[in-house]
Amino acid sequence: MEQSSMLFQKDGKNYLQLDCENAKELSMK
Secondary structure, eight states, X not given: OOSOOEEEEETTEXXXXXXXXXXXXXXXX
16 A cells, blocks of 8 residues: 555444545455
């Protein structure tokens, strides 16, 4: 991940907070 974004975990899922207000859910399996 070479992007300057915030990665946070919620409900056992990984979310990536981008500059946009929308948080994209990461499917990491």
